[in-house]
Amino acid sequence: MTKPAETFSTxxxxxxxxxxxxxxxxxxxxxxxxxxxxxxxxxxxxxHEWQTSALxxxxxxxxxxxxxxxxxxxxxxxxxxxxxxxxxxxxxxVSGTQEAVDRAGVASDFEEQKTKSMLDMRRDIELTxxxxxxxxxxxxxxxxxxxxxxxxxxxxxxxxVETNVSRGATGTSGGFSxxxxxxxxxxxxxxxxxxxxxDVMISRFEVAGTQSDRLVALMSAGNKEAFAGFAGLSQTRxxxxxxxxxxxxxxxxxxxNYGVLEAVPHPYGFDAGQGQNGDVIIIDPAYxxxxxxxxxxxxxxxxxxxxxxxxxxCEETLVVLNERALGGIADLAA
Numbered sequence: 616m617t618k619p620a621e622t623f624s625t626x627x628x629x630x631x632x633x634x635x636x637x638x639x640x641x642x643x644x645x646x647x648x649x650x651x652x653x654x655x656x657x658x659x660x661x662x663h664e665w666q667t668s669a670l671x672x673x674x675x676x677x678x679x680x681x682x683x684x685x686x687x688x689x690x691x692x693x694x695x696x697x698x699x700x701x702x703x704x705x706x707x708x709v710s711g712t713q714e715a716v717d718r719a720g721v722a723s724d725f726e727e728q729k730t731k732s733m734l735d736m737r738r739d740i741e742l743t744x745x746x747x748x749x750x751x752x753x754x755x756x757x758x759x760x761x762x763x764x765x766x767x768x769x770x771x772x773x774x775x776v777e778t779n780v781s782r783g784a785t786g787t788s789g790g791f792s793x794x795x796x797x798x799x800x801x802x803x804x805x806x807x808x809x810x811x812x813x814d815v816m817i818s819r820f821e822v823a824g825t826q827s828d829r830l831v832a833l834m835s836a837g838n839k840e841a842f843a844g845f846a847g848l849s850q851t852r853x854x855x856x857x858x859x860x861x862x863x864x865x866x867x868x869x870x871x872n873y874g875v876l877e878a879v880p881h882p883y884g885f886d887a888g889q890g891q892n893g894d895v896i897i898i899d900p901a902y903x904x905x906x907x908x909x910x911x912x913x914x915x916x917x918x919x920x921x922x923x924x925x926x927x928x929c930e931e932t933l934v935v936l937n938e939r940a941l942g943g944i945a946d947l948a949a
Contacts, residue, residue, distance in 0.1 A: 746771030770796025783946030837949025
C-alpha cells in the first residue's frame with residue numbers, strides 16, 4: 616500500500632538528525648607472538664654483533680700412555696656474527712579542519728591515526744622478525760653487490776635455522792656469509808607430521824643437550840590444525856561440570872621426550888601472500904633477542920600547511936645468540 620500524499624515522512628524531512636553512535640570497533644590481529652615473547656637489549660651501531668662458541672665432538676679414543684708428552688691441539692675460538700639494524704617508519708597526518716569538527720567515536724582523529732600507525736609498525740617488525748628474507752647493507756644486496764636505493768634490512772629468523780631443521784627435497788638453509796644472513800632456498804612442499812616434529816626435537820636435544828620446558832613453536836593456523844591432529848593426543852572428549860560434554864580438537868602444549876612445546880598459531884606471520892608460509896619455527900626465548908638502537912618514537916614535523924604531521928620511527932634488529940637452540944620444519948603445505 617502506498618503512502619498517502621498528505622502524510623509527511625522521513626522521505627521528505629530534511630531536519631532529522633543523524634543516528635550515528637560513538638561505537639568504533641576494529642577487528643584486526645594486533646598480537647605479536649614472537650616480539651612479545653623475546654627480550655630486548657641495547658644496540659649501539661647499525662651493525663649489531665655477538666659471538667657463539669662450541670665444544671669439539673666427544674672422542675672415544677682419548678687415552679694416553681703414562682709419562683707421554685702432551686699432544687698439542689687447536690685452541691678454542693669463537694664465531695663472530697652480526698645482523699643489520701633495520702629502520703621502520705610510519706606517518707600520521709590530519710588536517711586542522713578535520714581535527715576541529717565534532718567527530719563520532721574518537722576524541723581526536725590525529726591520535727587515532729597515530730595509534731593505528733604505531734600498531735602497523737609493530738606488526739611490520741613482527742613480520743620481519745619471522746621472515747626468511749636475508750640481511751643487506753644500504754645500497755647493496757645480501758651478497759654485497761651494489762643495489763642503488765636499497766634500504767638496510769635485518770635478516771629474519773628463518774635465515775638462522777641451520778642445524779636442527781627438516782627441509783623438503785632440494786631445500787637449502789641460509790646462514791651467515793659476507794657479513795649478511797642469506798635466505799633459505801625453498802624445497803618440495805609436504806604436510807606437517809608428528810614424526811617431523813619428533814625428528815627436529817631429537818636433533819635439538821643431541822646438539823643442545825637440554826630438555827627445555829619453555830620452547831615455543833610458531834606456525835600458521837593451518838599447521839596448528841595439523842598439529843592438533845597428532846596421534847599423541849590420548850583424550851578428545853571431556854565432561855563439563857554441569858554434565859554436558861565437549862569435543863576438543865585443540866592442543867596448546869605438546870610433551871616430547873626431549874622438551875615441551877607450546878604450539879602458537881600466528882594470525883599473519885605465515886601469510887602466503889607475503890611469501891611467509893610453509894614453516895614451523897621452534898624457539899627458546901632465552902636465545903632470541905631484539906637489539907634496539909632506537910625505540911619507537913614519534914616526531915612532529917614542521918608545519919607547512921593547515922595540518923598536523925608526525926613521523927614514527929624505530930630501529931632494531933634480530934639477535935639469535937646460538938642457532939643450535941632453535942628448530943625448524945620447512946617447506947610445509949599450509
